[in-house]
Amino acid sequence: MKGKIILFLLVLLPFLNSIAQEIQLKGNGIxxxxxxxxxxxxxxxxxFPETPVLSSSTNSFTLTNLxxxxxxxxxxxxGLSDFYVPDDGHLHNLKSGESVVFDIFFQPNAAGLKSTTAFIEVTMGKYKKNFFFPY
Incomplete structure (x- = not known):
């Protein structure tokens, strides 16, 4: 069973700057x-690699405030409980230029290919943005 993420973004306030200028996400340095x-x-x-039911795989990502x-x-x-970030509480505040590493876990509950959407909900000042990527 594999899990996947296809990354894309929804900017709720289109009059703001492009997200590419505000936030960067890297996986394995890419x-x-x-x-x-x-x-x-x-x-x-x-x-994610093939992962047996009720086992888990972990991939790390780096989020940088640009x-x-x-x-x-x-x-x-x-969107699926097969994917989770065990403790996103340490991610809360990033000053300009700061980065944080977080892990996404894939723990399939049943056999089959799994796809979901990951939502990163961010507030900049008084504006809220949702970044999401199908996984």
């Missing part, structure tokens, strides 16, 4: 596109 053009692959961690403002990461959630 920039993950946040515009929907990313194909799931093992190189950037968006495709904006000049502090951002608050409200939470990271998924």
């Amino acid at each position: 920039i993950v596109n946040l515009d929907g053009t990313n194909d799931p692959n093992t190189e950037d961690g968006t495709l 904006s000049s403002k502090k951002i608050h990461i409200d939470r990271i959630r998924f």
Whole structure:
């Protein structure tokens, strides 16, 4: 059973700057596109390896604040319970230029290919944005 993420982004407030100028996501040191053009692959961690039911695989990602403002990461959630971030509480505040590493776990509950969407909910000042990528 494999799990996958296809990365793309929804900016709720289109009059703000492009997300590519505000936040960067890397998996295995490779920039993950946040515009929907990313194909799931093992190189950037968006495709999990075969994982037996009730076992788990982990991929690490680095989130960097490229904006000049502090951002608050409200939470990271998924459309399927097979994917999760065990403790996203340490991700909350990133000053300009700061990065944080977080793990996404894939623990399939049943056999078959799994796809979901990962939502990264971010607040910059008084504006909220959702970044999401199918996984």
